[in-house]
Amino acid sequence: MYHDALENGANIRKGEIRVMAIISQSVDIHHLKLKNRLVMPPMATAKSAAGDLVSPELCEYYKERALYSRIGLIITEHSYISPQGKAGRSQLSMAADDVLEGMRTLTRTVHETGVKIMAQINHAGSRADREVTGCEPVGPSPVLHPNGGKAPLSVPLELTKAEIKGIVSDFAQAARRAKEAGFDGVEIHSAHGYLLNQFYSPLTNRRQDEYGADTMENRIRFHVEVIRAVREAVGDEYPIAIRIGGCDYHEGGSTEKDCVEACRVFEKAGVDLLDITGGLFGYIIPGRTEPGYFKEMSKAVKEAVKIPVLLTGGVKKISQASELLEAGWTDLIGVGRAIFKDARWADKEAELQG
Numbered sequence: 001m002y003h004d005a006l007e008n009g010a011n012i013r014k015g016e017i018r019v020m021a022i023i024s025q026s027v028d029i030h031h032l033k034l035k036n037r038l039v040m041p042p043m044a045t046a047k048s049a050a051g052d053l054v055s056p057e058l059c060e061y062y063k064e065r066a067l068y069s070r071i072g073l074i075i076t077e078h079s080y081i082s083p084q085g086k087a088g089r090s091q092l093s094m095a096a097d098d099v100l101e102g103m104r105t106l107t108r109t110v111h112e113t114g115v116k117i118m119a120q121i122n123h124a125g126s127r128a129d130r131e132v133t134g135c136e137p138v139g140p141s142p143v144l145h146p147n148g149g150k151a152p153l154s155v156p157l158e159l160t161k162a163e164i165k166g167i168v169s170d171f172a173q174a175a176r177r178a179k180e181a182g183f184d185g186v187e188i189h190s191a192h193g194y195l196l197n198q199f200y201s202p203l204t205n206r207r208q209d210e211y212g213a214d215t216m217e218n219r220i221r222f223h224v225e226v227i228r229a230v231r232e233a234v235g236d237e238y239p240i241a242i243r244i245g246g247c248d249y250h251e252g253g254s255t256e257k258d259c260v261e262a263c264r265v266f267e268k269a270g271v272d273l274l275d276i277t278g279g280l281f282g283y284i285i286p287g288r289t290e291p292g293y294f295k296e297m298s299k300a301v302k303e304a305v306k307i308p309v310l311l312t313g314g315v316k317k318i319s320q321a322s323e324l325l326e327a328g329w330t331d332l333i334g335v336g337r338a339i340f341k342d343a344r345w346a347d348k349e350a351e352l353q354g
Helices: 002-023 056-068 097-111 161-180 195-200 221-234 256-269 295-302 318-326 337-341 345-353
Strands: 027-029 032-034 038-040 073-075 116-122 185-190 240-247 273-278 309-312 332-334
Touching (some): 056 073, 097 116, 097 161, 116 161, 161 185, 185 195, 185 273, 195 240, 221 240, 221 256, 240 256, 240 295, 256 273
Parallel strands (some): 038 073, 038 332, 073 116, 185 240, 240 273, 273 309, 309 332
16 A cells, blocks of 8 residues: 555656646747746736725735746736726726836736736726716617626717727727836737627627628727737737637627637737637636636637637636646636635645645
8 A cells, every 4th residue: 555655646746747847838929938828817806096006905916826826927907998998996997197106016016926917908898887987888889788797787879980099099008008017918808798899799789880790800890900009009029918708609699700710810910819718798608617618719719820829717727727738729728716716726736636
């Protein structure tokens, strides 16, 4: 029995070494080199200070996860690009230059740990609540959002072409602030039912102009304009990611095939990282909870582009992340709720095996 225990222990150690060898492979996102392939994806914390600014509590939260979660990259929770686009109370702002001091403190705090950090920027569109923003909600069309969640949403105003151009500019200015604050890149949010995702989905886009849902070119015209404006604002070498809610998993909504087509266009427009997740109805697929449940979509995208692909959803163990990477489903793995709940999540698996 003693020899069996030694052999089992040796096998566990070999397994852990193999797992970490796969996870620890470096990866390049444009000019940004990550030390490994684990990512902390965006997750709202409601830890902002007064004025929706970075708080000491928020810095400590990200520092702890950078130190102990064995990740190479943090993508911060979504920051709103304008008051009209604020998604909820205590959300971080990237809407004015007064955020820069706090954001610089945050990036310095994370960089001291050796981990890279990107900022996610967003406009909530018709998922915004007028009681929070003080503004009427807006969207591609006057269509009630099909996934309002807990908020009592209302029918949005249809954005004019001039207003769309203004939001494009807001995204660009927010990206410029992210760069000035020391973030290693910026992620454009087009998932989970927010504004850009609303233009992408036929369920919420009923427009009859060049931003309508009749062709993929029109459905993502707004996205391409944002990507190009952000690129102009941050320069050629700065990494740009986009989080795409590729499929609505709902009759009449966006499909996985749509996601592949859109991602090809995003790559050509200048995106350096594709972050694959769910569409209007959030970060789930009904009836599926296994590790990497968006993997079929991420693999289809990976096979269609040359830039890195990030897969998030259902991964709770490093061994699960390793298996998905080794099988070729994706280039990077996002670990969400496990890290959100416990910064030392990665050590728990080793403790159980030991």
